[in-house]
Amino acid sequence: xxxxxxxxxxxxxxxxxxxxxxxxxxxxxxxxxxxxxxxxxxxxxxxxxxxxxxxxxxxxxxxxxxxxxxxxxxxxxxxxxxxxxxxxxxxxxxxxxxxxxxxxxxxxxxxxxxxxxxxxxxxxxxxxxxxxxxxxxxxxxxxxxxxxxxxxxxxxxxxxxxxxxxxxxxxxxxxxxxxxxxxxxxxxxxxxxxxxxxxxxxxxxxxxxxxxxxxxxxxxxxxxxxxxxxxxxxxxxxxxxxxxxxxxxxxxxxxxxxxxxxxxxxxxxxxxxxxxxxxxxxxxxxxxxxxxxxxxxxxxxxxxxxxxxxxxxxxxxxxxxxxxxxxxxxxxxxxxxxxxxxxxxxxx
Numbered sequence: 001x002x003x004x005x006x007x008x009x010x011x012x013x014x015x016x017x018x019x020x021x022x023x024x025x026x027x028x029x030x031x032x033x034x035x036x037x038x039x040x041x042x043x044x045x046x047x048x049x050x051x052x053x054x055x056x057x058x059x060x061x062x063x064x065x066x067x068x069x070x071x072x073x074x075x076x077x078x079x080x081x082x083x084x085x086x087x088x089x090x091x092x093x094x095x096x097x098x099x100x101x102x103x104x105x106x107x108x109x110x111x112x113x114x115x116x117x118x119x120x121x122x123x124x125x126x127x128x129x130x131x132x133x134x135x136x137x138x139x140x141x142x143x144x145x146x147x148x149x150x151x152x153x154x155x156x157x158x159x160x161x162x163x164x165x166x167x168x169x170x171x172x173x174x175x176x177x178x179x180x181x182x183x184x185x186x187x188x189x190x191x192x193x194x195x196x197x198x199x200x201x202x203x204x205x206x207x208x209x210x211x212x213x214x215x216x217x218x219x220x221x222x223x224x225x226x227x228x229x230x231x232x233x234x235x236x237x238x239x240x241x242x243x244x245x246x247x248x249x250x251x252x253x254x255x256x257x258x259x260x261x262x263x264x265x266x267x268x269x270x271x272x273x274x275x276x277x278x279x280x281x282x283x284x285x286x287x288x289x290x291x292x293x294x295x296x297x298x299x300x301x302x303x304x305x306x307x308x309x310x311x312x313x314x315x316x317x318x319x320x321x322x323x324x325x326x327x328x329x330x331x332x333x334x335x336x337x338x339x340x341x342x343x344x345x346x347x348x
Contacts, residue, residue, distance in 0.1 A: 011306050014299065017212035021219030022226075036221035039214065039285065044176050046210045046282040051180035053203040068130050071264040074254045075134055078247075078272050079112040080141055084149055086246055094239045098232050103150075104297025105239055107284055110149050111142045113274035120274070120309045124316040125323050126266025134271060142276065146283060211278055214285070215299055222292030229293060236300045244308050247272045262321045273312055277302040 025032035087109025095102040114135050122128045188196050219226060251272045255265040281298050288294055316322065 011303060013208055013212050014215060014303055017215035018219055018299065021216035022223050024216070025220035025223035032220040032223065035217040039217050039221075042210060042214045042217065043282050043285050046207070046214065046278070047286075048176040048180045049203045049206050049210065050279055050282070051177050052184050053200050053207075068127075068133075068264070070258050071127075071130060071260055071268060072134060072137065074258050074260075075268055075271050076137060076141065078250060078254055078268070079138065080145060082250060083112075083247060083272060084110040086250070087243060090239050090242050090246070094235045094242075095232065098229065098235075098293075100291060100293035101229065101232055101236060101297045103288075103291075104284075104294035105236060105301065107150065107280050107294070108240075108275055108277055108298050108301035109243055111146070111276040111280045112138045112271055113276045114139045114142075114279070115276075117270045117274035117309070120313050121267050121270045124266045124270070124313045125263065125325070126270065126316075127263035128267075130264065131267050131271070134267070138271070138276075146280075147287075150287070207278055211281065211302075214281065218292055218295050218299075222296075225292055226296050233296070233300055236297055237304065240301050240304055244273060248312070262319065262323065266316050269312065269316060270309070274309060275301065275305060277305065 021035075024035065084106075087106055091102045091105040091109065095105060118128050118131045118135070121131050187199060191199065248269065251265075251269040254272075255268050258264075260268060277298055281295060281302075284291075284298065285295060
């Protein structure tokens with residue numbers, strides 16, 4: 001999946017969507033109620049676009065990991081065992097009196113990115129070929145574990161259990177998933193490679209637009225509820241900052257224990273820092289309907305992620321073991337997902 005969401009313009013787009021939705025809801029409650037009716041189709045559209053854009057060749061790359069299982073194992077253990085517990089601790093410490101905001105923050109923390117972290121990995125001269133192998137692992141793991149983690153860590157706060165969440169996800173995501181995957185394979189076979197690549201790029205560019213539309217609807221329909229908890233959003237920002245600091249040192253410790261080389265260290269650092277907020281927002285709005293505070297917490301986390309990843313890239317490039325720029329490496333500020341020559345073969 002290549003979500004074109006990793007640029008400063010996307011952060012500005014999110015801020016503009018929050019402002020527009022808030023003003024619409026504040027000026028006319030009828031408008032907010034009307035916009036709420038667009039949320040469900042936007043969820044389905046977002047999920048379909050996200051899965052259509054999945055590069056299914058990444059799954060075939062799992063056969064070519066060679067001797068890099070150690071980095072993959074460390075990444076999986078950090079992302080799906082340690083980080084959910086650390087996130088639960090941070091969220092519980094700062095938002096114990098705000099169960100819905102706590103739930104939203106937990107959802108943001110517990111799902112690693114499956115798209116734009118590769119762009120930042122490449123900019124920091126990390127191993128993007130191995131990162132392409134990590135993508136399907138992260139995606140499958142978080143989709144399977146989402147109902148489990150939410151039921152165990154936030155079930156009491158959200159009022160939902162593992163079985164209920166799992167059934168809701170199955171109901172909501174079967175149709176868009178099957179449709180997106182079928183469309184992907186049919187169009188890949190029917191269109192010239194260049195045309196299909198452009199179509200996938202267009203799908204990626206639609207993602208931030210769909211998210212912005214969802215944010216407008218969420219804030220317009222629920223601005224009064226959100227404003228009642230405005231001060232709590234400062235605690236969310238503090239929690240997200242603490243989370244980013246903790247995950248950085250976690251990645252450093254794991255890389256040291258695993259004796260990872262610089263490219264693998266960068267990959268581990270980026271995958272433990274970047275979160276999968278776009279997909280989690282779509283999933284959560286389906287699994288936990290009519291919970292604007294949960295969605296708002298996810299949006300706030302999304303806002304500060306890009307500046308954090310940009311700072312992380314500069315921090316990593318200052319390390320004494322950072323390699324010099326390779327020919328053709330994108331300039332600072334460009335965060336597109338592009339694999340180096342050889343792609344999977346470059347892992348070895």
